[in-house]
Amino acid sequence: MVKKPVIDENGLKKGAWSPEEDNKLRSYIQRYGHWNWREIPKFAGLARCGKSCRLRWINYLRPNVKHGDFCKDEEDLIIKLHKQLGNRWSKIAASLPGRTDNEIKNYWHTQLKKRVCDQHIWTTDKKRKRNFTRKSLTQKLQIIHNNNQNNNYDSNLDLDFTQTNPQILESCPLSPQLSGNNSQNLSSNSETYVDTSCNTTTDHDCNDLASTAVKTLCLSSLDSMGSVLLDESFWTEPFALETSEQYYCNLDLSVLDEGMSFSPVTSYWENMDFLYSFSSDVDAIIQ
DNA sequence: AAGCGCATCAACCGCCACCGG
């Protein structure tokens, strides 16, 4: 995953470093230190520019540079510091011994940012992560959505909505299909409104409720969730947490116990885990 | 099995701040 070595117009080598070059640079700096990066390649016998040498030393050859997976504590710290400092990678790196700004920056862009941007679920399992992408989930939802459009959903499901007690207050319309088929106790109109600030439960309860809600919806009609997730704005909204929670609120209405609601109390990460389990449910239905 | 597309990450590039003359 490195750029292939090339010689530029000045006769300087660019691209991937060879073990031989690494050894030359390492042994020179260990012996003489890095007194002037521009001069070092000449004295070390390297056809590289000073900047390239500096970068190679700092990011790879320097002693105590940590490589490999970030632990949970490091991830949490990066997220916390990024929240405080923004893209000031060198400042963030200063708080993580052995980690370079470049590595943290890469890790942020490839792993952590996705958690914050609603695109991917966090997991250390690469396969699992790859399976959960916006594209794949959208495709799955499209299949189910199309099935529902063809009246393939089971309208005979025995769903008991009489136990729910949603507080219907403000703008969070359910899809006409869901409202029309399943919301006899929610609203007689095709638009139903949900209060996102009403009573809440514990995070754990919310996850259980969310899971149940999704299963219920998957079995009856995915129109609501499907149309929400298929809506481009769901994915592209930079800080879509509130929006997402409103949508989850929608989903929960059908399975909430009396006086309970699934709304902003659930943490973002748990929402993402919820989305993953939702994706698994969708897989099961497709199969 | 092969091709495709996405994810990853080492390395590069351009800009800017700092410093000494």
Place this chain on the structure above:
DNA sequence: ACCGGTGGCGGTTGATGCGCT
């Protein structure tokens, strides 16, 4: 005050790996 050299920083690139179809 100005200028050139240097180091540091953050954004971007591109080759490779890997999963999916």
